[in-house]
Amino acid sequence: MTDALEDHRGTVSISGRPIINLRFADDIDGLAGNECELASLVEQLDKASSNFGMEISAEKTKIMANSKEPSKKEIKVNGQILERVTKFKYLGSIITDEGSKPEILSRIAQTTAALIKLKPIWNNKNISISSKIRLLRSLVMSIFLYACESWILNADIERRIRAMEMRCYRRLLGISYKDHTTNEEVSRRIINAIGLHDDLLTIVRQRKLKWYGHTTHSSGLAKTIMQGTVNGGRRRGRQKKRWDDNIREWTGFELRNTLRRAEDREEWKAVVLRDLATHLVVDGHRGALKNDWAGTGI
Structure with missing residues (x-):
């Protein structure tokens, strides 16, 4: 080159x-x-x-x-x-001018396929529910979370993520849609098995916010792309949501204030934990906020 x-x-x-x-x-x-x-x-x-x-x-x-x-x-x-x-795959992710939605939908499809392949495990009554959940997270959910730091989330995408997570838990618990079991009941059974935990959408938000803080402290190309500007203007009409719009919405700060806060590691940790706590309360989900920052560079 x-x-x-x-x-x-x-x-x-x-x-x-x-x-x-x-x-x-x-x-x-x-x-x-x-x-x-x-x-x-x-x-x-x-x-x-x-x-x-x-x-x-x-x-x-x-x-x-x-x-x-x-x-x-x-x-x-x-x-x-x-x-x-109109699209191609680069380093395992779909690149397109439609944003991250095609990649997220592809991840959902791949996750569902992996879930179906492991049907013998979910149907095995000799394996405890807690063990099945650990297998679900390591063998299935990890497929979905690949490169989630680069995604752009909106209301429709968040709804799809919640639906996919419930679908995984229902398959694991052997619950059919004919049973008319509510999502609240499914969540209660999972909590009874493994205790309070972060839901999948919370994990995606947490990883994206952590990556934002990590990149802010770097000096490489990722920081230039994330914080830099390009020549020209945006197209007329309704604008597409941008990657950093999520950061602004979740933290409640304008980007110039977000950058300043992210430069202080401890302050950014507090901002992320506050956002996650607010997210759990707004969505009505119970969860345990885990202060696990190892390997994130924050």
Whole structure:
């Protein structure tokens, strides 16, 4: 990549910092401000790869445009035209201009599939309820929570998360919808088995707030993207909810005050715990707030 980008001048920047690509191991995501720039980037990368005896896989390489105007320019690798898509998967997450909803719905589907595969465990009467719940959290819920720090939550998404969690608990407890058992009764049985606990939505909020505090103390690209600004204005009409809108709503602070508070680790811990306590009271859920900050960098 160093050789390929030596003479490349990108136009995508955040707060004046050029961002030409994102890469992790052999997964590379190139960024360009227009089609000609992207074609030049692909050509230089293809040439540099050939110098080291490697080649770009045209089959696995996709192009996605974040623009209302239709794409016209054909970009080729080894004589093959690269496919244009409206979404693609990068590091296990779906990237699309529709926000995080497609990724969350995909996670819900994957979680449901994992839940069904473990049916023999849920039906095994020799395994205690508390053990089944621990297995549910480690083998099923962990699939759903992957990269949840990057999600944008709204009322519809929060409703879907609660519904999925109840579906998991009902399957674990062997409760059919024909039994007409309320969600409150399901929650009571889970609490009786493992005691007070944070629900799934609370865990998502907690992880996102912790990551915000962790990133605020860093000095890398993540902080630049989270706090930086880009040239241009937002489109006319109703605006889509942004990632940091959740932070503002949950804490009750404007972003400039949130950044200042996040710089103080202890103060940010108090802000997060206060938000979680308020969240549990508003939603009517019982939960135990756990002050477990190990490994979060907060």
